[in-house]
Amino acid sequence: MSVEDRRVKRLPREVREKQILDAAVRVFSEHGYHEASMDEVSEVAGVSKPMIYAYLGSKEDLFAACIRREAGLLLEAIVAGVDATVAPDMQLWMGLKAFFEFVGGNKQSWRVLHRQVISQGGPFSDEVLAMRSRAITLVDALLVGVATKRGMDEHAQKSTEAMSAALVGASESLADWWLDHPAVPTRTVVAWLMNLVWMGFGDLVEGNTWSPSDH
Amino acid sequence: MSVEDRRVKRLPREVREKQILDAAVRVFSEHGYHEASMDEVSEVAGVSKPMIYAYLGSKEDLFAACIRREAGLLLEAIVAGVDATVAPDMQLWMGLKAFFEFVGGNKQSWRVLHRQVISQGGPFSDEVLAMRSRAITLVDALLVGVATKRGMDEHAQKSTEAMSAALVGASESLADWWLDHPAVPTRTVVAWLMNLVWMGFGDLVEGNTWSPSDH
DNA sequence: CCGTATTCTTACTCCGGAGTAGGTAACGAG
DNA sequence: CTCGTTACCTACTCCGGAGTAAGAATACGG
Numbered sequence: 457m458s459v460e461d462r463r464v465k466r467l468p469r470e471v472r473e474k475q476i477l478d479a480a481v482r483v484f485s486e487h488g489y490h491e492a493s494m495d496e497v498s499e500v501a502g503v504s505k506p507m508i509y510a511y512l513g514s515k516e517d518l519f520a521a522c523i524r525r526e527a528g529l530l531l532e533a534i535v536a537g538v539d540a541t542v543a544p545d546m547q548l549w550m551g552l553k554a555f556f557e558f559v560g561g562n563k564q565s566w567r568v569l570h571r572q573v574i575s576q577g578g579p580f581s582d583e584v585l586a587m588r589s590r591a592i593t594l595v596d597a598l599l600v601g602v603a604t605k606r607g608m609d610e611h612a613q614k615s616t617e618a619m620s621a622a623l624v625g626a627s628e629s630l631a632d633w634w635l636d637h638p639a640v641p642t643r644t645v646v647a648w649l650m651n652l653v654w655m656g657f658g659d660l661v662e663g664n665t666w667s668p669s670d671h
Numbered sequence: 672m673s674v675e676d677r678r679v680k681r682l683p684r685e686v687r688e689k690q691i692l693d694a695a696v697r698v699f700s701e702h703g704y705h706e707a708s709m710d711e712v713s714e715v716a717g718v719s720k721p722m723i724y725a726y727l728g729s730k731e732d733l734f735a736a737c738i739r740r741e742a743g744l745l746l747e748a749i750v751a752g753v754d755a756t757v758a759p760d761m762q763l764w765m766g767l768k769a770f771f772e773f774v775g776g777n778k779q780s781w782r783v784l785h786r787q788v789i790s791q792g793g794p795f796s797d798e799v800l801a802m803r804s805r806a807i808t809l810v811d812a813l814l815v816g817v818a819t820k821r822g823m824d825e826h827a828q829k830s831t832e833a834m835s836a837a838l839v840g841a842s843e844s845l846a847d848w849w850l851d852h853p854a855v856p857t858r859t860v861v862a863w864l865m866n867l868v869w870m871g872f873g874d875l876v877e878g879n880t881w882s883p884s885d886h
Numbered sequence: 887c888c889g890t891a892t893t894c895t896t897a898c899t900c901c902g903g904a905g906t907a908g909g910t911a912a913c914g915a916g
Numbered sequence: 917c918t919c920g921t922t923a924c925c926t927a928c929t930c931c932g933g934a935g936t937a938a939g940a941a942t943a944c945g946g
Contacts, residue, residue, distance in 0.1 A: 465911095465912080465923080465924075466911090466912060466913075466922090466923055466924080467923085468922095468923090469922085469923080472923085472924095490705035493902080493903060493904085494903075494904065494905085495902095495903070495904095503924080504924065504925050504926080505904090505905085505906095505925095506905090506906075506907095506924075506925075506926095507923080507924065507925090509904090509905065509906080510923090510924090514904080514905080515903095515904070515905090615863045617848075618845060618848055618849075618852075618855070618860065618863050619863060619867055621844055621845055621847075621848035622841040622842075622844055622845040622848070622863075622864060622867060623841070623867075624844060625840050625841050625842075625843060625844015625845060625847070625848075626837040626838070626840050626841035626844065627837075627840075628840060628844065629836055629837055629839060629840015629841065629843065629844070630833060630836055630837045630840060632836075632840070633832075633833055633836035633837075633840075634833075637833075640833070645833065648830045648833050648834060648837075649837060652834055652837060652838075652868065652872060653867065655870065657867060680893080680894075680941090680942085681892085681893055681894075681941085681942060681943075682893085683892095683893090684892085684893080687893085687894095708932080708933060708934085709933075709934065709935085710932095710933070710934095718894080719894065719895050719896080720895095720934090720935085720936095721894075721895075721896095721935090721936075721937095722893080722894065722895090724934090724935065724936080725893090725894090729934080729935080730933095730934070730935090
């Protein structure tokens with residue numbers, strides 16, 4: 457009985473670190489950074505608290521490590537999902553699809569990345585805001601490419617960064633909405649967003665702008 | 672000297688409550704809910720801590736009160752800014768304009784509403800998510816109106832709610848972006864968003880949909 | 887001028903939870 | 917077998933900050 461009963465012990469450091477990070481992501485995603493306690497993380501990870509401090513450092517460090525890992529996975533998934541040789545609209549399509557697929561398959565990761573991080577003004581936000589910036593930059597590059605190629609006017613070009621921010625925000629928001637409506641298939645959600653955003657941008661490129669009648 | 676030196680004391684309850692709420696909004700917007708301490712709020716408000724507990728209740732209650740007040744002001748500003756008799760696109764324009772103007776003029780309120788609330792899964796989120804829902808519903812009504820009037824197909828109609836969520840998210844995200852680029856005038860930002868979103872929706876209504884070539 | 891209600895303060899209690907001290911047990915090398 | 921190293925635990929310390937007890941000072945009606 458001593459063999460079976462005994463908890464699996466004395467695993468190499470790498471494995472424990474992974475277990476701890478997994479547990480941390482789960483706990484943080486459930487309670488948020490502040491409500492989460494190191495005790496609960498240790499409990500979920502099946503490891504005592506000092507291990508966490510020995511391996512991952514302070515609570516802040518631990519959270520940052522979670523962010524870094526998950527953000528890396530997300531970005532990785534996106535760039536892996538995009539074929540840079542196809543047309544811009546298809547690139548956007550593929551990127552969005554990869555994004556939504558990741559969110560659908562890793563809801564916890566998404567919760568940690570999106571909900572938790574933005575609010576804390578701490579050193580974490582840097583981590584995620586950096587990723588967010590990378591995402592925005594990615595989209596911006598796409599838009600700028602299209603805009604300059606088609607000879608978009610200067611004023612409209614200035615708007616691409618803002619548009620990218622809006623698009624990224626729309627994606628995030630739609631992802632949240634989607635979490636509450638899981639019945640909708642991935643392609644559908646992405647198609648909706650593409651229609652909203654690409655058609656709108658297409659008009660913009662063509663010079664088909666909207667403007668208020670009076671005011 | 673006793674007259675001037677003496678801090679202004681013994682104000683009626685209403686006034687104190689307002690002072691406390693003002694201070695709370697400021698402190699919460701700077702540090703976030705958890706990092707904010709009641710001691711700091713009391714200090715900023717120029718009132719001792721037990722007053723807060725006497726008038727506004729617990730920290731949670733205080734935060735909820737902030738949210739309620741600010742959310743109310745925001746929604747009020749939006750509906751006040753919209754003329755329900757004009758064309759739908761102008762209604763959206765006016766609503767967005769009112770929204771961005773509010774954000775520009777009340778950055779602290781916005782920070783509290785947007786950044787802080789979403790993350791905490793507590794009873795606050797209900798408050799703001801309710802407001803968010805109202806905003807989405809408002810937009811959705813607009814879109815549905817347009818869609819049905821122009822005989823949009825059923826499939827596309829189903830997407831209006833999602834589109835509204837995306838639009839609200841885009842607005843929020845763009846508002847955040849705007850806070851970092853205050854040089855851009857309000858009208859301009861709103862115009863960008865209108866172009867992106869209304870032109871896209873317009874295409875959708877016309878049946879001008881985008882779809883991926885392969886995949 | 888007395889009682890009662892309201893405004894307001896100082897000076898605490900108390901606890902959750904971050905972080906640690908110090909020790910035990912398992913492995914691997916020589 | 918022993919010595920060093922690494923994995924791991926129990927059982928604490930300690931502090932920030934939420935919330936409170938108990939009373940002081942002012943207003944005001946009668």
